[in-house]
Amino acid sequence: MGLDLPGTILRSRAVAALAFPQGIDRYLEQVNPMWAAHEVRARIVDIRREVDVPGHPPVATITLQPTSTWRGHRAGQHVQLGVEVDGARRTTRVFTISSPDSRQGDRFTVTMRANPGGVVSRFLVERAAPGTMVHLSQAQGDFVLPDRVPEHVLFISGGSGITPVMSMLRSLQRRTHRGQVTFLHYAQSPEHQIFAEELDEVRRSGHGIDVHLLHPEQGDPNLSPAYLERLVPGYRDVPTWACGPAPMIEAVRAAYDESPALRVEYFQPPRTSGTSAAGDVAFTKAGLEAPNTGAPLLEQAEALGLSPEFGCRMGICFSCTALKKAGTVKNVLTGEESSSAEEEIRVCVSAPVGDCVVEL
């Protein structure tokens, strides 16, 4: 880290006192959206299609130039990325960083599939253009490579779960890791293979990196202890990073039998156990769950003995606003349903439809 005099001044207590209560970032962004003292934003500098199979959602890699407030990331971490669709509604989703370790202010990439229901991923892959500004968090997550990389590492990934391990693989190459790397990836078909060319190059260049791309739907072996043992003898003791859809992670977990060598990551919204027909409602802070009665969330929370903050109980005062993590809610005043993944809702007038997860 070099001397960052402007940053030090902008983050000083004196400047905070002068810019109170709005904060200096509100002023800086008016001059130049790339100026920030605390917040992290980025400008899109490149959008490259990785996979474009007709009839399937395309995959693209987005290159971002962050503000100097970006503190860098460790391979395997993810970032919250918010976009303003049509200049009005900011929507934020989590994406894994696909480029190798970055330092303060360094460019980095995120790679994503434009899922049909994905507001942010579709906007980024299909509509955004270089120059578009996005809002970021700092890098997050503990699914990272240690500073001292073990002699032999095993990566297991499935589908889009390739991005964090790809970031790790790229970091290892940049760090000129001299040990052995086994890279095992499951995809639907060769056409769906993200980073195909780069992986092909890695495979051919040797450097002790053993790449296996498998397509079980086309006859390749499924993930099993026997297959892993054949590929990497004594695999349970080899430090392993696995990332992919839930069924794959469950299979990996079973194969490793609680071995401390295994680290896993899977992205999925928090879920209820799905045991009752009308759905279940989960309150994450309280760690409670109950069958959905159809009443507004505030009432359901209170019925479970919680006492969330509330005011008017009729949807006007916003005292009871809480973060919905997953599920659909219906506004009992208007009948309007909303299924956005993460959104702030007024729990006094929001009744869950089916499963629902709220941060209360």
Next chain:
Amino acid sequence: MNATTKTKTMKTNKTNLTDEQLERFGEELDALRQRVLADLGEEDAAYIRNVVKRRQQLEIAGRALFYLPPAWPLAVAALSLSKILDNMEIGHNVMHGQYDWMGDPGLNSRMYDWDTMCPGEQWKYSHNYIHHTYTNILGKDRDIGYGILRMDEDQPWRPQYLGNPVYALLLMLFFEWGVALHDLEVENIVAGKRKMSDNKPLYPGLIRKIRNQTIKDYLLFPALTGPLFPLTLAGNATANLVRNVWAFNIIFCGHFPAGVATFSQEECEDETRGHWYYRQLLGSANITGGRLFHVLSGNLSHQIEHHLFPDLPARRYPDLSVEVQEICRRYGLQYNTGRLSKQLFSVASKICRMALPDRKAEDGDAPVTQDALAA
């Protein structure tokens, strides 16, 4: 004009509307609200961002002009306008959650704080919840007289209310302090309804906010102008004063002109949505004026629309008012509006009249009729 204030039922609010009519009235307003909600988008976002930008430009211009002593009046004007925009069109409205749908933390009701002594967090409780839910219900809405003034015949007269005009003048000059201390509910402590210890959790936030505001306006910015320290200090104080006077007047014209109704707790028990709308309508008053006037009032010149739809972006109120007035005409309901001068005069006479005990000879309806004639 008189047509708007001639309703005779102010004291009892015995509406001529049947329950079914009240229900349909509520449904019509709900439909109006729904239509605007579905239409929110880029224009509303661009509008509020533009106001934010203008406010910043005015603030920076104001702070900078203090370096030029001859431009002192201009500096004060720019800074006053900046504070007025911040408190009214931005702060009040953003903290109502009018722009929460944008998902922008800088315009979010839970994050925003305004350029005034009162911490936004505390104001939101007394304003968004207490005042907007129990609007003009005596004994519930603490904004009727703010615990200091007598603003309604149904507040029993006591000798201390002889000072009503003086209290009002002081509240106007020190309005930001009044708003900041409002949440301590001193009147309820005196009445024994609230304990001193209930205020303990409020002190740290209040002290922090007051300290930060004071350091900024009365120490740091004056110090930055070096030898001009006293001039800048006086300028900042004047800008805060101008904002206080403006905000006080706009707000008092929203609920206290003649013809605005108050309600008893009994008549609002188990209230329907239709009756809630009805109470918001009769409990508020508008001020007519030009576009700039509406912006500087935070569109609270459309207090009626604001009380009917507190969470819709205020820039929508002028358009909504046309339809609300049409609905009111059809249901034969009063829609209280008038020029700023008219509403101010009406409020001022009420403040003075309420200082004195009620004249017993009259029945409850009489003062309203008198006001209508006076106006």
